Amino acid sequence: MFSPLIKELMESLRCLPGVGPRSSQRMALHLLEKDRDGALRLAKALIEAAEGVGRCHSCRTLCESQLCDICSHPGREKATLCVVETPSDVMALEQAGGFSGRYFVLMGHLSPIDGIGPDDIGITDLLDRVAEDKVKEVILATNPTVEGEATAHYIAEELKSMGVEASRIAHGVPLGGELEYVDGGTLAHALAGRRKLEL
Amino acid sequence: MFSPLIKELMESLRCLPGVGPRSSQRMALHLLEKDRDGALRLAKALIEAAEGVGRCHSCRTLCESQLCDICSHPGREKATLCVVETPSDVMALEQAGGFSGRYFVLMGHLSPIDGIGPDDIGITDLLDRVAEDKVKEVILATNPTVEGEATAHYIAEELKSMGVEASRIAHGVPLGGELEYVDGGTLAHALAGRRKLEL
Ligand SMILES: [Zn+2]
Ligand SMILES: [Zn+2]
Numbered sequence A, B: 001m002f003s004p005l006i007k008e009l010m011e012s013l014r015c016l017p018g019v020g021p022r023s024s025q026r027m028a029l030h031l032l033e034k035d036r037d038g039a040l041r042l043a044k045a046l047i048e049a050a051e052g053v054g055r056c057h058s059c060r061t062l063c064e065s066q067l068c069d070i071c072s073h074p075g076r077e078k079a080t081l082c083v084v085e086t087p088s089d090v091m092a093l094e095q096a097g098g099f100s101g102r103y104f105v106l107m108g109h110l111s112p113i114d115g116i117g118p119d120d121i122g123i124t125d126l127l128d129r130v131a132e133d134k135v136k137e138v139i140l141a142t143n144p145t146v147e148g149e150a151t152a153h154y155i156a157e158e159l160k161s162m163g164v165e166a167s168r169i170a171h172g173v174p175l176g177g178e179l180e181y182v183d184g185g186t187l188a189h190a191l192a193g194r195r196k197l198e199l
Helices: A004-013 A021-034 A036-052 A087-096 A123-132 A146-162 A184-192 B004-013 B021-034 B036-052 B087-096 B123-132 B146-162 B184-192
Strands: A080-084 A102-105 A137-140 A165-168 B080-084 B102-105 B137-140 B165-168
Touching: A004 A021, A004 B036, A021 A036, A021 B036, A021 B087, A036 B004, A036 B021, A036 B036, A080 A087, A080 A123, A087 A102, A087 A184, A087 B021, A102 A123, A123 A146, A137 A146, A146 A165, B004 B021, B021 B036, B080 B087, B080 B123, B087 B102, B087 B184, B102 B123, B123 B146, B137 B146, B146 B165
Parallel strands: A080 A102, A080 A137, A137 A165, B080 B102, B080 B137, B137 B165
Antiparallel strands: none
16 A cells, blocks of 8 residues: 555565564554654664674674774773674673783684584684784683584683683673663672682 | 564665564565566656655645645635544544545644744645635534644634634544544434534
8 A cells, every 4th residue: 555665665574573564564664754864864773783893804803894882992901802792792892891812703603504614603703813922821701602602612622722721700680681782780790799710 | 583674674664664673574575576677667756756745736735736636626616614633534534435525735733842843744735725715614624632632622713703614524433533534424323413603
């Protein structure tokens, strides 16, 4: 019942997580009735980000420069490296505060079922960086899910053979949960309560 | 902590209704991590819709052709005209079924406080159309809010002076509610139970 351009807009909005048929209709009509400038600004931002955003050459997080803000910050210690699954996890840990080391973003986790192996999540790069930067401790902050635990365990084994200490964030992060939805206090607690992985 | 292009994308996503800082971050990262094609398709749809979608010359609803699908349908009776506030309301009534007349979309309601008067919601066009199409009954299906009621009343007064009958959808639509969120059965009932406005 809507015209082709409106229908296509509604369908395209479905690429956004959490947007179903009802809210895509509401969004499309809102933009067309009340905020076409906002729609055009969003279109421009989508194109520029989709075409311009790459990965930090050091930590692999999403950014459009060679090095992200954290990797290019001289005050961040190279000796402590925190491994996370996604850029949102970096954000969550930074907001929790209390960590002055650096990060390595896997952009995923090991998932043999989906054909995602160590090379797909940059584990070779991670080990190279640990050696290069003379990292003393690697904090494994992958999600406390089955895949996140398996990924942490895999990395810990590799680090052990290099003689580098690995720890796992511990208390407070609810099992089966997603790191990015945990509150800052709990995350700070989990970081402080990390323990050495016994293999 | 995010790079400028990612920050701008997150801020731009806030133009969507119901999208706060948390979900705009989730949406931006989802698109950049997993669906850049979806992001580019959405950008294209936004530009084409924002620049191409106008208004139906007859009922004023959003569409990119001169006449919308309903106004160009020969089977829809011209003698019964249903007046609604938004294109979503047309959609809701069509999905409820049981109405074979035509629509007139105000794209709003009278709101003296916001400086929205009869001309801003096309009431002159509405009255011209009623005269031209020899409309016998105008069903006022504006929202059952204070402004929607006032708008219905204003139109009914104008129609009375033209000798045209006005009715108001009645039972079932909850007071203070928004037409587009009412279920189809209730809407069909409200249409069937309409009564003549006594002035
Ligand atoms: Zn970096
Ligand atoms: Zn029309």
